[in-house]
Amino acid sequence: MDHLLPTLIEGATAARDKExxxxxxxxxxxxQSEATLARLREFRVECLARSAAGSLGRADAVSLxxxxxxxxxxxxALLLQGHDLERKRQAVTxxxxxxxxxxxKLLAFQTLVRRRAAVxxxxxxxxxxxxxxxxAARALARATGP
Structure with a gap:
């Protein structure tokens, strides 16, 4: 098993780095999704502000x-972007x-290596x-002699 641990640690390190x-x-x-949603919200606010201050009061039925x-x-689009944002949050989690x-998993292998080294x-x-x-016993036996 000891000879496999370096390979296991290398694999676990690569997997961790990939994750x-x-x-x-x-x-x-x-x-990026958060920024897109923020831009869409800002655009909506701008559109509402322009419509209130602008021509909608004088607009015909077709324009309205x-x-x-x-x-x-x-x-x-805001609703869809909100759903996309939530999916991405879940993916991050x-x-x-x-x-x-x-x-x-990597820490478990490293701990095993440390324990084996301590043993x-x-x-x-x-x-x-x-x-x-x-x-010391042989030296004492020689010193006290036969």
């Missing part, structure tokens, strides 16, 4: 109907969970102590 890059892409798409159709399409799971160091320390004790 992190995907999260960055999703966050960027989310920010065209304007209302335009505002309905703009409201539909899901990707954050995937990244956390990937990071946790190996302890065994080596005990072996060295045993050799020292045996050497």
């Amino acid at each position: 992190s890059a995907r999260l960055q892409q999703l966050v960027q798409a989310l920010r 109907q065209t304007y209302q159709g335009f505002m309905a399409r703009l409201d539909q 899901l990707q954050q969970q995937r990244l956390a799971a990937s990071q946790q 190996h160091a302890l065994k080596e320390s005990r072996r060295a102590q045993r050799e020292c004790d045996e050497f």
Whole structure:
């Protein structure tokens, strides 16, 4: 198993890096979607302000109907953009969970490596102590002699 751990850590690191890059892409798409929604909202406010201050009071029925159709399409675009934004938020949340799971897996492998190294160091320390004790016992036996 010890010989597989470096390979497992390398794979887990690559997977974590891939999940992190995907999260960055999703966050960027989310920010773009937020900006688009903000621009649409601003445009709607501007259109309403222009209509109130402008020609709608003097408009004929066809112009009024065209304007209302335009505002309905703009409201539909706002609604669709809001749905898109929510889907992207959910995708970011899901990707954050995937990244956390990937990071946790990597940390588990790294912890296993540290534990195995600690066990190996302890065994080596005990072996060295045993050799020292045996050497001291032989030296004492030689010194006290037959």
